[in-house]
Amino acid sequence: MSLPLVEINGIAASAAQMLAAGAGYGHFTSLQVRDGAVAGLSLHFRRLADATQRLFGSTLDLAQLRVWLEQALRNANALDAASVRIVVHAARFDRERPEAATPVDVMIAVSAAIERKRVPLRVQLRAYERELPQVKHLATFGLLWQRREARLAGYDDALFETRAGLISEGSVWNIGFWDGARVIWPQAPMLDGISQQVLKLGLVRNGVASEVRELRREQLRDLSSAFACNANGVAVPIASIDGIGFDPAPELIDELLRCYESAEPEAV
Missing domain, CATH: 3.30.470.10 (Aminotransferase class 4, branched-chain amino acid transferase, N-terminal domain)
Structure with a gap:
C-alpha cells in the first residue's frame, strides 16, 4: 500500500x-x-x-x-x-x-518522512493565547491565522505573547533561549511539546544547565540566541524576533541536537 x-x-x-x-x-x-x-x-x-x-x-x-x-x-x-x-x-x-x-x-x-529544518527563522511577536493551551487539540484556526498574519507582514512565523505580556510558544513549536550560560525556557500557559520534553531530559542527561522562568519582550535583548523546537525541527535557530537579532550559534545548535539524540528511541 x-x-x-x-x-x-x-x-x-x-x-x-x-x-x-x-x-x-x-x-x-x-x-x-x-x-x-x-x-x-x-x-x-x-x-x-x-x-x-x-x-x-x-x-x-x-x-x-x-x-x-x-x-x-x-x-x-x-x-x-x-x-x-x-x-x-x-x-x-x-x-x-x-x-x-x-x-x-x-x-x-x-x-512520507520529512527532513528536519535548520534554516534560521525571523518571527513576529503577536498577542495570542490558544484555548486550553496545555492540550494539543484540533482547534488550530487561531494559531494558523496568527501565522498567516505574521507571514503577510514579512516574517517567517509567529511567536505568541500572552495577555499578561509573557512569551509563551510559537504557532506550532516551542521556543528556547540561550543566555550565554544556560538554556532558558519560557514560563507561561502553553503546550509542553514532546520534542521539548525529550530535549529537556537530554540537557539534564548531558549536564547542560537550563531553567524555566517568565520572559517578556523587553528582556529579549539580554539573551544571545534563540531556537524553535518541534517534531519537524528540534533546534531550529531563530535569527530575529520583531527585528531583535540573535546569534545563530551553530555550535549551540549542534549541542542541542546532540542532547536530543542522546535519548534512546523507543520501538513502536
Whole structure:
C-alpha cells in the first residue's frame, strides 16, 4: 500500500470518516518514525491518554493504540521512516451532552518522512493565547491565522505573547533561549511539546544547565540566541524576533541536537 495511508480503529478510513475525525473536537500528536522507533514515544502516548481523559472522560487503550500504530506503518511499508499523526476523536460525541463520557476513535495517518529544518527563522511577536493551551487539540484556526498574519507582514512565523505580556510558544513549536550560560525556557500557559520534553531530559542527561522562568519582550535583548523546537525541527535557530537579532550559534545548535539524540528511541 502506498503513502499516504489513513486508518481509523485499525481499518482503512473512508473520506467521510476522515472528515469527521478532523471536525472540531478532539486532540492529536505528531511524531517521526525512524528505523521502527520514535524518540519520546511513551511521552506521546501519555499525552494522548491524558487528553482523552480530559476531553472525553474516557480511557485510551494504549496497548491497542500501539498495535494499530505498528499495523499502519507496516501496511504503508513505512517502518523505516515516516511522519505520523494520531488523532483521537469520537464519532459518537453528543454535542447536546458534551459532559457525558464517550468512547473514542483513533485515526492514524502515515505520510512520507520529512527532513528536519535548520534554516534560521525571523518571527513576529503577536498577542495570542490558544484555548486550553496545555492540550494539543484540533482547534488550530487561531494559531494558523496568527501565522498567516505574521507571514503577510514579512516574517517567517509567529511567536505568541500572552495577555499578561509573557512569551509563551510559537504557532506550532516551542521556543528556547540561550543566555550565554544556560538554556532558558519560557514560563507561561502553553503546550509542553514532546520534542521539548525529550530535549529537556537530554540537557539534564548531558549536564547542560537550563531553567524555566517568565520572559517578556523587553528582556529579549539580554539573551544571545534563540531556537524553535518541534517534531519537524528540534533546534531550529531563530535569527530575529520583531527585528531583535540573535546569534545563530551553530555550535549551540549542534549541542542541542546532540542532547536530543542522546535519548534512546523507543520501538513502536
